[in-house]
Amino acid sequence: MTPAVSISKLHKTYTSGVVALKGVDLHIEEGDFFALLGPNGAGKTTMIGILSGLVKKTEGSVEVFGTSIDADAPKAKTYIGLVPQEFNFNIFAKVIDIVTTQAGYYGIPRKEALSRAEELLKELGLWNKRNEPSQKLSGGMKRRLMIARGLVHAPKLLILDEPTAGVDVEMRRGMWEFLRKLNANGTTIILTTHYLEEAEDLCRNVAIINHGQILIHEPMQSLLERHGKDKLENVYLELIRQN
């Protein structure tokens, strides 16, 4: 099976001189629920930025479902749905317009976009807010709106960069269920989060990155067993301190 993501010798040095990635190799299988963990400034967002076309890599190769982002970036982009860390939608636009406009950018006809938006907004509990300007939504609703927007073109790979930051426990659990169902239906998911219990609960495989290098990359269960720990948080802290 073609891996969902295949990253080889990936380097990124920003024009400021900051080295964000130092030769990262990473392979994520299709259908995986994958946790990409690391402290702030470790290189997670840079890696996600390169995958989704927002950041230019310095060196290395990146393939998404076998398509190189250098050889055919538009095709690689159609596979990816991105839910970024920061709210980046038009705060004056209506909820429904944010989702349908994003669909339009992927060439989805308006009628189909409206039907997909309706389905997603209903599933994420935002349908009754569809005609509200997005700035009037609560923090948790804004997060769910970003997920709806990221999914409107039915991507095979969903990248979630801290999707539950600032979301209350009840709403977070609801989002977990939604993501589990999505993954069970075949969508590969990459999750970055600082809530380690979230990664532990949801993800089958995990990579921990620090200072632009992958420290470990293995199944969640074997990682916990190998370190003789019952919680991912304890393994994580041990690895980060050693590094």
Next chain:
Amino acid sequence: MTPHKIWIAYYTMLRAEFVRIIRIWSQTLLPPIVTTSLYFVVFGKFIGSQLAPIDGFAYIQFIVPGLIMMAVITSSYMNTVSTFYFAKWTRTLDEILVSPMPNWTVTLAFVSGGVLRGLLVGVLVLIVSLFFTHLVIFNLAVLLLAAVLTSVLFSLGGLINGVFAKGFDGISIVPTFVLTPLTYLGGIFYSIDQFSPFWQTVSLFNPILYMINAFRYGFLGVSDINIWVCFAVLLGMLALFVGIILYLFRQGIGVKN
């Protein structure tokens, strides 16, 4: 992306921009109408009525094409520079950058938004001008071509400015210190034939002179410069600006980290 999907993506961007322009009409459409109306009153009526005709036309008739063009230039430029920079600043631009839209489509959609607003303002100012004077159209094709090409050129200019702008100061410096002086000195209010040979030569270095003269030719049939030269300058600058913006987008300069 298939051509049909590219069309949908382009149309989506343009539709969103059109809705925005209309939604905030008091910021996008009204100000140039008010400003040019004041020009018509003060320069056209009060002062112009005491001036001798230029090239056989009453002063207000002579300045109307230039004032319309000034509104088109300013609106086209300001639309793309502000839309693009705002999208960059709020990071809504990322919505477009993560999509599979080709760079040329993104460029075309931003520029079309600028042209849409520029021409919309141009038509509105033209309608207002008819309250102050009557106009004839000498050559409709030249008039339309000059208006559209100029609007495209300054929409591209605004986009280039938006790419390099690092703050809100960055989007007002060029319009204030470059665009406005060049527009005022571009022959809106006078014919360069009234100048000494030295200042006539200096004026020829101002690209806006060619655009205003081409547009005025379309209305009145008079121009300080050969009409073919005007269009050659316009097309040359267009090719240059298109090349610059596609290069910037391909390299990700000012857009990607």
